[in-house]
Amino acid sequence: MSLPELPAIDLTEIVASLQDGILLITLRNSRKTNSFTEKMSHDLIRVFQWGDADDRVRVILLTADPKERAFCAGADMEEVIKGSVLLGRKEDSEDEHRDPGGQVALSIYNNRKVTIVAVNGHAWGSGFTSLQLPFDFRFIWAGAEITLPFLRLGILPESTSTYLLSRLVGQSRATSILLSNAKMRPDSPNLSSLYQDILPNKEDVLPAALSFAKTIAATSAPVSITYTKGLLHHPGMTIEENHLLDSRAIKRRGASKDGEEGLKAFMQRRSPNFPDTVSGETSWYPWWKSRDVNQPKTKL
Known part of the structure; x- marks a missing residue:
């Protein structure tokens, strides 16, 4: 829509x-x-x-x-x-x-x-x-x-x-x-x-x-911004959990079209044109479970 x-x-x-x-x-x-x-x-x-x-x-x-x-x-x-x-x-x-x-x-x-x-x-x-x-x-x-x-x-x-x-x-x-x-x-x-x-x-x-x-x-890849904000706002409970989240995020971004474009742009000394979109990133992000605070039944 x-x-x-x-x-x-x-x-x-x-x-x-x-x-x-x-x-x-x-x-x-x-x-x-x-x-x-x-x-x-x-x-x-x-x-x-x-x-x-x-x-x-x-x-x-x-x-x-x-x-x-x-x-x-x-x-x-x-x-x-x-x-x-x-x-x-x-x-x-x-x-x-x-x-x-x-x-x-x-x-x-x-x-x-x-x-x-x-x-x-x-x-x-x-x-x-x-x-x-x-x-x-x-x-x-x-x-x-x-x-x-x-x-x-x-x-x-x-x-x-x-x-x-x-x-x-x-x-x-x-x-x-x-x-x-x-x-x-x-x-x-x-x-x-x-x-x-x-x-x-x-x-x-x-x-x-x-x-x-x-x-x-x-100059910044929108999906990489989204991942970085997610890691800042929703970190793991321990450094080990954070390491697992970081590692998966790095792997996903490194294998993405954005990652390919970023490396090419760096080697060619030009501005990047990142193709990935935030709306298209739905298979893993968000990795946390959010509470629906708009529901009247949601309580502490």
Whole structure:
């Protein structure tokens, strides 16, 4: 079954375009400083799923209009107060509720393509948790203010951030970031290792991220990216298990058309043209069993 084209996807709080293998997504809820809403969560999930499935997409890049004060101002508090799904509707049971920020984070973290975020404004709450932590690469404006207001509001950090942040910066730094209620800058000792690059001007962030994305799109084998992300996110329980996974992945990639093309391109000193597609890689990947969190009956 053919995929719908981007214009056929009904997006209202983001805009998206595809060019040269790069799916560029821009937050556009400017009336509320790009606040994170239930509709924005649906839009983001749909477009990341689309990018995952379409073989033309090599890299997915998220950003916001640099003219806006905030990259994302966190959850839409008016929506929260009215009883939106962001904190769980009253009719939801504890087992049935699914955090929308977490659903967005899963669609990004589990994406088979390279994901990059260009944070060109202040990032509060969800603008840090769901819209930064699950990405493969993060570029940010040096002047961005990062604020996590969760504990002051009597709630808690969402979007699987307790899991992701401790994996990214270590348990001690994650604890300091999530429990201190501090306002931080990207060059904070606890935060700086998160970022691929910290740019001095807001206007520099997207061009830097885009240049990086173009290099990856032009030079990296998509299926090899998929395997590498899978090994990073779903390693074996021991080094021996990892060795078995590595060995099988290396054998499969080495015997692939991509592997043949990569070696030829290297010997001929030319750019590779990798023929294998992510959608065609189904015989072994994924090698792990995923839990269907969208099913209401799925419980801990």
